Amino acid sequence: MSEADGIMRLRQPISVTYNWSAGPNATSHLNGLLEGTLIGKRCPGCSLVYFPPRNGVCPKCARILGDDVVVGPRGTITTFCVVNVPFLGQKIKLPYVAAQILLDGADISMQHLIQECEATDVRIGMRVEPVWKDRSEWGPSLENIAHFRPTGEPDRDMGVEAGAS
Amino acid sequence: MSRRDVAIVATAQRPNEVGSTLTSVELILPVINDVIAKVGIERQKIGFWCHGSCDYMSGQPFSFVAAVDAIGAWPPIVESHVEGDGALALYEAWVKIQTGECDVALVFSNGKTTSGPIDRILNLQADPYMVTPLWPGFDSLSALQARACLDAGIMTEADMAEVAARSYRDALNNPIAYAKENVTAEQLLARPYTSAPLRAHDCGVPVDGANAIILAAGDAARSLAERPAWIRGIDHRIDTQRLGARSMTESSSAAIAAAKAGVGNDRIDIAELHAPYTHQEILLRRAMNLGEGTHVNPSGGALVSNPAMAAGLARFAEAAESVFSGSADRVLAHCTSGPMLQQNLVCVMEGE
Numbered sequence: 001m002s003e004a005d006g007i008m009r010l011r012q013p014i015s016v017t018y019n020w021s022a023g024p025n026a027t028s029h030l031n032g033l034l035e036g037t038l039i040g041k042r043c044p045g046c047s048l049v050y051f052p053p054r055n056g057v058c059p060k061c062a063r064i065l066g067d068d069v070v071v072g073p074r075g076t077i078t079t080f081c082v083v084n085v086p087f088l089g090q091k092i093k094l095p096y097v098a099a100q101i102l103l104d105g106a107d108i109s110m111q112h113l114i115q116e117c118e119a120t121d122v123r124i125g126m127r128v129e130p131v132w133k134d135r136s137e138w139g140p141s142l143e144n145i146a147h148f149r150p151t152g153e154p155d156r157d158m159g160v161e162a163g164a165s
Numbered sequence: 166m167s168r169r170d171v172a173i174v175a176t177a178q179r180p181n182e183v184g185s186t187l188t189s190v191e192l193i194l195p196v197i198n199d200v201i202a203k204v205g206i207e208r209q210k211i212g213f214w215c216h217g218s219c220d221y222m223s224g225q226p227f228s229f230v231a232a233v234d235a236i237g238a239w240p241p242i243v244e245s246h247v248e249g250d251g252a253l254a255l256y257e258a259w260v261k262i263q264t265g266e267c268d269v270a271l272v273f274s275n276g277k278t279t280s281g282p283i284d285r286i287l288n289l290q291a292d293p294y295m296v297t298p299l300w301p302g303f304d305s306l307s308a309l310q311a312r313a314c315l316d317a318g319i320m321t322e323a324d325m326a327e328v329a330a331r332s333y334r335d336a337l338n339n340p341i342a343y344a345k346e347n348v349t350a351e352q353l354l355a356r357p358y359t360s361a362p363l364r365a366h367d368c369g370v371p372v373d374g375a376n377a378i379i380l381a382a383g384d385a386a387r388s389l390a391e392r393p394a395w396i397r398g399i400d401h402r403i404d405t406q407r408l409g410a411r412s413m414t415e416s417s418s419a420a421i422a423a424a425k426a427g428v429g430n431d432r433i434d435i436a437e438l439h440a441p442y443t444h445q446e447i448l449l450r451r452a453m454n455l456g457e458g459t460h461v462n463p464s465g466g467a468l469v470s471n472p473a474m475a476a477g478l479a480r481f482a483e484a485a486e487s488v489f490s491g492s493a494d495r496v497l498a499h500c501t502s503g504p505m506l507q508q509n510l511v512c513v514m515e516g517e
Contacts, residue, residue, distance in 0.1 A: 012298045014289075018224045018281040023188035055190035055231050062194060062208075062237025 022140075025056025028068050030140035036132060038072040040106050041065035051106040052142070072103035075148070076156045077126045079109075082119045095119045101128060101148060110142070116149035125155035171262050172386040172393030173514065175203040176482035178376040181343040181470035183279050185373040189223060192375040193275045194235040200271065200377040204389040208237055211379075212267025214244035215258040217251030217274035219474045221289045222281065232275070243267070250274060251376065251478030252439070252500030252510055256401055258380050268385040275375035276472035283371045283473055291504055292406045303441075303504055304368055306408070308360040310505045311444040313413040315362055319451070322362055325443035326350035329366035329468060336465030343470040344370045366468075369441035374472030376479050394488035394496070394514040398426035401510040408504065416452040419499075419509040423453035426497075426511040433459045433513070434493035437480035439500045441467045448506065449499065459497075463487070477501065481512065488516045 022030055025041065029052055032039035040051030045061035049069045056065055080099035097119050100109040114122050116131070128148040138144045177199035179192060201208065214236055220228050229246045236242060243266075247254040251274020258270035284302045291297050314320050327350045336342035353366045360368075379389070386393040402418035402425075404411045411417070423429070436459050440446035446461065446468075455461065462468075464483040467476040477500025484498040495515045502508040 010298060016221075016224065016281055016286055016289075019184075020224070020280065021186045021188065023191050024186065025191065026188070055188050055234050057190055057194050057234050059234040060237065060239040062198065062235060064191065064194065 023056050025065050026053050029053050032068075032070075033140050033142065033144055034138060036135075036138070036144070037070060038103060040069045040071045040103075042067050042069050048107040049105060050108055051103055051110060069105060071105040072130070074127060074129045074151060074153075075101040075103035075106075076158065077114070077122065077124055077128060078102050078158060079124060080114065080122050082122070097122045099128075099148070112142070112145060113147040114149070115147040121150075123155065125158045127151045127153040127156060169263055169265070169382045170386070170395060171259055171380055171382050172390070172395045173378055173481065173485035174381045174386050174390035174393050175200050175379045176376065176485055177203065178341050178479060178482055179374055180341040181372040181374045181472060183343065183372055185277060185279070188231075189218070189228065189275050189277055190231050190235045192277065192373065193232055193273055193377075196375050196377045197235055197271065197273055200273075200379055204379055206269065206379070206389065209240070211269050211271045212243060213258055213261045213270040214242055215254040215261070215270060215272050216244070216246045217249055217254035217272070217474055217478060218246070218276065219248060219290070221286050222277060222283070222473060224281065249502050250439075250474050250476065250500050251378075252481055252498070253401070253477070253502065255378060255380065255478060255481055256399060256510055259396065259399060262380060262382050268382045269389075270380045271377060272380065272478065273375070273377035274475040274478045276474040276476070277373045278371040278471065278473045279373050287473065287504075292408075296406075296408060296504070302360075304360045304363065306504045307368070307442045307445070308363045310413045311362050311367070311442065314444050314448065317414045319414055320444060320447045323350055323354060324447060325367055326353040326364075328443040328446050329353055332462055332465045332468040333366070335463050336469040339464050339469075341470070342465040343372045345465065345469060363442065367443040369467045369471030369476070370469060372470045372472050374470065374475045374479070376475050376482050378478060378482055378485070390489065392489055392491065392516050394485035395517065397513045397515050398428075399510070399512040400425035401508070403503075403508045404506070406503070406507065413505060414448075416448050416506045416509060419449055419452035419501075419506060419511065422509045422511040426513050428453050428455075428497060428511065428513055431495055433497045434495055435459065435463060435484060435487050436461050436497040437464060437466065437484040437499065438462060438497075439467050439477045439480045441471050441476070441501070443468065445501070445506055449509075453497070453499075453511070455497075477510070484514060488514055491516070
């Protein structure tokens with residue numbers, strides 16, 4: 001406690017330890033990441049493939065997700081944002097791109113970094129592939145992927161599909 | 166404006182367990198689907214969804230938003246969340262129906278109580294300036310309250326053990342209760358103190374659980390249930406958060422809520438009291454003037470299974486089920502929240 005400027009302050013660090021469970025439905029997804037495989041889950045009701053499998057349920061059907069489905073590793077950018085603003089703890093050189101990527105075979109997009117190209121070259125429909133970190137750094141996390149980079153394939157036309165999904 | 170008649174028409178509860186490896190969403194989803202299946206209603210007919218839970222228990226801000234995944238929120242729905250017990254969410258849903266904005270509401274709650282040190286976590290709900298920094302723990306605060314009651318001569322440790330023994334024995338008949346034992350007060354008194362004057366049996370057993378309830382108004386209720394549990398009175402009162410400024414030997418908020426809910430207007434067959442500590446059941450019985458004719462917590466109550474944030478709504482489910490089955494005509498459901506009975510919600514329900 002300090003009262004140097006007439007204001008009483010109290011520093012109160014808080015610490016609570018949890019046993020957090022990913023749940024049975026997200027476990028195959030996380031175990032897949034340990035092996036470098038991208039595993040999503042298919043809803044037994046509407047057949048949509050969720051990657052990542054969220055909380056193990058389909059929010060449209062209110063059903064527990066069903067079969068594992070291997071997706072990607074390549075995907076298509078559905079939308080993106082060029083980050084120009086510096087912030088505390090930033091590790092990546094500005095400007096950089098955060099994009100929503102629809103992995104091949106998946107029905108919802110995931111967010112990741114786009115690197116190995118100019119930010120100004122990134123566009124909706126651009127084909128990308130993951131660049132994995134060194135295996136020694138892997139854990140049950142999408143952070144095993146350092147970033148995505150362009151594959152050089154022709155762009156995918158997202159007009160109709162993006163509007164429909 | 167006159168009050169609309171509102172009733173509980175269906176309930177669903179998950180068997181209480183310890184160390185569940187499911188996510189909160191996976192805990193909730195089956196009970197929501199169960200309760201909807203019981204009344205056979207189309208999801209689109211549910212005009213309001215209200216959820217009770219505590220983000221501190223999952224250690225994740227806005228974790229309750231994920232629960233919307235368990236609802237099947239497409240086409241879009243009207244929903245709300247209460248950072249507290251599901252019974253408080255039920256109160257919000259009852260108010261929503263009173264406004265005339267909907268006729269049917271679904272209320273649900275969940276508590277993964279065993280995924281962290283709940284006694285420590287609940288501290289984060291206390292007054293953040295004067296109480297939380299001391300990290301007293303709810304068991305310790307409740308022990309202070311029990312000590313004050315013993316010193317005032319309001320009850321004895323044997324009275325408290327009697328409450329526990331009755332609850333543990335009644336739980337033998339409740340398939341979803343977690344702790345159950347054919348035991349006597351004398352046997353319990355031979356066991357050691359855990360937080361004197363409290364012994365293990367004086368403190369509700371932390372468990373993981375989830376439950377859901379459907380509320381409906383008037384004719385909608387009659388069409389969904391053979392014998393709805395009509396809410397005749399419901400009231401929520403709060404004592405000051407300054408622990409030193411309120412009496413530890415009585416619960417004025419419970420007394421006022423019970424009077425406003427009309428508890429004393431007629432006999433109460435069954436009272437499901439949310440008393441996570443034995444001495445608190447005795448305090449609540451006194452505050453609400455419940456007599457010998459009232460069977461308190463035939464389910465075993467929160468002592469035998471205390472899924473934090475779902476234990477209050479579980480009392481509503483148990484009380485309503487006794488009306489559905491015809492085993493009771495006039496019942497009381499109660500929920501507490503905060504340290505040492507700080508908040509009290511009292512509801513009186515009747516069959517027709």
